[in-house]
Amino acid sequence: MTTEAFNQAIIDFDDFGTSTHLVPFEWEVNGQTGTTIKAFNEYWTRRQRQAHSLHEISYRACFKPQLPRFFIERLTQPGDAIYDPFMGRGTTPMEAFLLGRRPLGNDINPLSRLLLQPRLNPPTIKEIENRLDKIDLSHAEEEYDGLLAFFHKDTLCEIISLKEYLLKREESGEIDNIDAWIRMVAINRLTGHSEGFFSVYTLPPNQAVTIKRQEKINANRNQVPDYKEIKARIIKKSKSLLKDWKELESPGMDPSCVLATGDSRFASSIEDNSAQLVVTSPPFLDVVNYQADNWMRCWFIGIDSSDINISQLKSIKEWEATMTGVLTDLRRIVKPGGHIAFEVGEVRGGTVLLEENVVRCGVMAGLEPIVILINDQEFTKTANAWGIENQSKGTNTNRIVVFEV
Numbered sequence: 001m002t003t004e005a006f007n008q009a010i011i012d013f014d015d016f017g018t019s020t021h022l023v024p025f026e027w028e029v030n031g032q033t034g035t036t037i038k039a040f041n042e043y044w045t046r047r048q049r050q051a052h053s054l055h056e057i058s059y060r061a062c063f064k065p066q067l068p069r070f071f072i073e074r075l076t077q078p079g080d081a082i083y084d085p086f087m088g089r090g091t092t093p094m095e096a097f098l099l100g101r102r103p104l105g106n107d108i109n110p111l112s113r114l115l116l117q118p119r120l121n122p123p124t125i126k127e128i129e130n131r132l133d134k135i136d137l138s139h140a141e142e143e144y145d146g147l148l149a150f151f152h153k154d155t156l157c158e159i160i161s162l163k164e165y166l167l168k169r170e171e172s173g174e175i176d177n178i179d180a181w182i183r184m185v186a187i188n189r190l191t192g193h194s195e196g197f198f199s200v201y202t203l204p205p206n207q208a209v210t211i212k213r214q215e216k217i218n219a220n221r222n223q224v225p226d227y228k229e230i231k232a233r234i235i236k237k238s239k240s241l242l243k244d245w246k247e248l249e250s251p252g253m254d255p256s257c258v259l260a261t262g263d264s265r266f267a268s269s270i271e272d273n274s275a276q277l278v279v280t281s282p283p284f285l286d287v288v289n290y291q292a293d294n295w296m297r298c299w300f301i302g303i304d305s306s307d308i309n310i311s312q313l314k315s316i317k318e319w320e321a322t323m324t325g326v327l328t329d330l331r332r333i334v335k336p337g338g339h340i341a342f343e344v345g346e347v348r349g350g351t352v353l354l355e356e357n358v359v360r361c362g363v364m365a366g367l368e369p370i371v372i373l374i375n376d377q378e379f380t381k382t383a384n385a386w387g388i389e390n391q392s393k394g395t396n397t398n399r400i401v402v403f404e405v
Helices: 003-012 066-075 091-098 110-120 125-134 145-149 153-172 177-189 211-221 230-241 295-300 316-333 354-364 381-385
Strands: 021-029 032-041 081-084 102-107 258-261 275-280 334-347 368-376 397-404
Touching: 003 032, 003 066, 003 368, 021 354, 032 354, 066 081, 066 091, 066 275, 066 334, 066 397, 081 091, 091 102, 091 110, 102 110, 110 177, 110 258, 125 177, 125 230, 145 153, 145 211, 153 177, 153 230, 177 230, 177 295, 275 316, 316 334, 316 354, 334 354, 354 368, 354 397
Parallel strands: 032 368, 081 102, 081 275, 102 258, 275 334
Antiparallel strands: 021 032, 334 397, 368 397
């Protein structure tokens, strides 16, 4: 679909029974002026099919698969490469893979690659069961008594034993897609608020509290960790993730797929003019502390989250400078005539509309903003559970600036 056809499709969009509301946004950047239309509608989410089961991996501030699907289906063809410089759990590359496109991704957190790569080449349940049967989880060398706030001592022994097995396999070069899958699932079963997790009751699985905070939760709830057998929980979650997967859908991960770890402003592993489309969502100012949230997951894979230089941008000026750098690199990566869909949300109670800052960043990077989609939607159950109300705080809308390269 050409840019002109895409814009007209946005203007005419009424799939969910509402007409698109158009509002002009006038901008000025270094003496250059222009007008970009903001198009308000419900473009996805409600009354739409459930996402593929392989997406069901928890991660802070991740968007729904329907968001990248909307752009992938309209702006690319099968075989095209789709890139996300802030891939997080890998929603965009995963959806690209499921739609027959070539996934490209990057994130400064090495955890991201470990969460995504195994899902691009899934083993069978039988292979997972056979591998787990061969792993002895009865002995662990590392001692970490602080984690007893989260886990029964026997559960903790199994977790550390699995961690040590995986690190040894990684070091020796013997790790394969089955080990990588087990590691990915274990990362996502460490802590949570139901029986399916390894831990006692705690916060939702996309953020691990501190040990002291967990001790307070335990005291307030009058709870102590029960024994949780981890192999059975890994198998159960694996079955859930694979329930929509058919082995004949794909022969395995495309060797031309690139999943990089590094600064999104300098993604040298991603070749020039290699992607037809980018769909991404950067950190929103000072909203999410990815380092603190992922400290336990990083511990499990053998790294210290405080050593990862994840941006925690507090000022608009600093945020704009960083995003201009990212968009400059994206201009290098995206083919001429390709597109960038750059998603942000309402922050600071809706007083900061980052899409307007994104337009300025893109213009400074030499890109042409063609439309701003505002996907207006109700809050998720998770947001409501945390006491967030519409029009008060948090992200109430997806706000996506679409650029043409």
